Amino acid sequence: MNTPLSEKRRLVQGNEAIAEGALAAGCRFFAGYPITPASEISEVLSSRLPQVGGSFIQMEDEIASMGAIIGASIAGMKAMTATSGPGFSLMQENLGFACITETPCVVVNVMRGGGSTGLPTCPGQGDVMQAKWGTHGDHPIIVLAVSSVADCFEITIQAFNLSEKYRVPVVILSDEVVSHTRETVVFPSPWDMEIVDRTGPSVPPEWYVPYEDNSIGVPDMATLGEGYRYHITGLIHDERGFPTQRPEEIEAFTGRLFRKLAQGLHEIQKIKTFMMNDAEVAVIAYGSVSRAARSAVLEARDRGVRAGMLQLITLFPFPEHLVDNVLKQCSKVVVPEMNMGQIYREVQRVNQGKTRVEKYSRIDGQFITPDEILGKLLPEE
């Protein structure tokens, strides 16, 4: 294409980039309920989805939104919802249904400050553990964090790809800073993007076993209404999809749910490193805070401190080995977060006393500044 560069460059808000990323990934169904600071995702998709033959629906609440996207996904559509803390709490029950029925779907949580109604217009990172453990019972789930407008587009595509490939819900954690920041981006052209679709059955209906194990632990998924009639239930089920109480079937089922992610860690766990080659002190950060951390690392380098950063894109399954490498390499690791130390505790769990790990928490609704992180990186007087 010979389009001048300036025509492809657009000033885009984070939430808009999430919506466009979803469309690029093939999302054709969105159900949501208005909530600050996530509403722009609904607004953009209410306009864009009908243009591409998709469906947008505003439901009566977030419980319903989550149910609707699972229904649409079962019927063959890539589907997404978006919300913020209070709405994410309401989604947890049906999110668990998606985990146990292995229904691909993407849930965006634009984190705001505080618990309960909290600080609707301020950033926070307090929903990290909720994204992993919010729904009851042992369950597999993937959680990704975005830090820029470009991320919002790319990681949303990756979220759909992982969700479709592993038949698992993927939670995208954004925050008020990322979602409301506008930056110039050039969206890649469709042929530069890798788009993954779920694998359909390769056998005729009479041979189809809907939850049959295979080498990757991800059963082929039939689309509703195409002749592969089967049963979908949130009850623990056997490989035909029927409820079971047999211990050996229950164990095989739950074991497979965890094995399918464990086998895919090499492509599920994504990180970025910055100046880590010779780093002696490191920041482990994610989301918008990683931007402040990058500035802090540069400033520390200017002052002669060999600092580096590990930016987590995948928060869960927690990239233990990659974090472990940083802990082995550095004499000190700082974990700045806009919460009381949720990923800090994960880092400590991996650390087991190897090195010095310090948290830096900011919970006043304000964004962490580079200076604050720098203060933790510089040697104490």
Next chain:
Amino acid sequence: MTGSESGREVRIPPGIYEMEDERYEIRLSGSGGQGIIMAAIVLAEAAGVYDLKYVCQTQSYGPEARGGTSKAEVIISNTPIDYPKAIRPDLLLTMNQEACDTYFHDLKTGGLLVVDSTLVRQIPPCRVAAIPFTKIAREEINKEMVANMVALGAVGELSPVISLKGLEQALMARVPRGTEDINRRALNAGIEAAKRFDLQDFPMTATVEEEI
């Protein structure tokens, strides 16, 4: 875009971060309904889409759609931008007294404060360009609502990182059809008012109040 991601790790070349001092921070402030965020978006689009610079535009806001304080920031740089918010603004626009009182002490040493002297009566002791944006909008354009665009023109003229051509292009692409003329006139009125300041030889405070 970091589209080259392969495998699980992306190494960002450290070199591209070395020009940190090229960062130029603008903060626009006033009250909700004054068009502060709209002005910031146009500014960001001018720099980012038309002048091909890196930009990052953020805002903070309360629950009110009208009234309350409104703050929007634009970071402009020749290199990718890490921290998305203004730390020490190079240029601060305040469209009312409250915003001026709240934010002027964040201003970078030697930074420029631009105030709407129609609404800001107590001007703090720093490098200030006082221009009656609201009065200009009311008397020259006959529409007080476009005071934000008058201010935008002045900010474009007074900041060294914005091209006026890009600013006008960005503005024309954003405004509703049928309002191009009035917005262009507002922008130009702001540019003209700001041209009376010689940035090279700038006193502590300058005002164009009496000349209009």
Next chain:
Amino acid sequence: MPQEVTKLIHKYLRRDKKFPHVWCPGCGNGVVLGSLIRAIDRLGLTKDEVVLASGIGCSGRMPVYVDFNTLHTTHGRVLTFATGIKLAKPSMTVITVMGDGDATAIGGNHFIHAARRNLNLTAIIINNQIYGMTGGQFSPTTPYGSKAATAPYGHIEHAFSIAELAVTAGAAFVGRGTVFHVQLLDRLIEAAVMKRGFSVVEVVSNCHIQFGRRNEMGNPVTMMEWMRDHAVTVGRAGEMSPEELDGKFTIGILIDEEKPVYTEEYDRIRERAGGSDPAGDL
């Protein structure tokens, strides 16, 4: 005749599902399933084009036994899943089955909004006036004064009338039947499935184990007799005085209206937006 009925039902049962089912002997749920199967058979729908979806409770176990596309979702939420399915695959016949607690307590909000929104869905609500599966706690339709596991001294709340609630919320078709009046129930379900728009059939049913035993109706026959004695057809009810109707409930079609269907409205939205086929490119 009974053999033919059984043969027809067997045509739709899942052979690979290990029976027996979870329902108690004499439960009304089987009667409802029979009516549903006869309605689908008469309408000539193929197994592939039918989705039968449920929530949680005794009614929630219905889909697993039949050879359709079946879905057993979360408590009270089945209409939200059905909404997603219908929007993604408007050509499919989507039928939901719920209980009284499922549809009007935990799922009450979804129920009224589904009625208002008017997707082309069918909601069959089996009203046995109690939470059966969890052990007989009172539900939103448990009558005032009756006993329940959580109302040992008598129930002090007043019951919802499900069918009337559906009418008020804007459902296009609302009918009420009982598991005693089976021929009427067959016709109601058939009409509901055929209806273009949101259709509701409330089925008054018996839970003699959890409701009946606590309220002096401890076997299915007594409860069937209660239905026989308290049901009044819509036509006859019009000729009766309020005093005569006291304690009775109406059966038949309560409302049958033509209203714009959501998916057709949304097709027009796509046209306005310049949209293409769902399979189309960006």
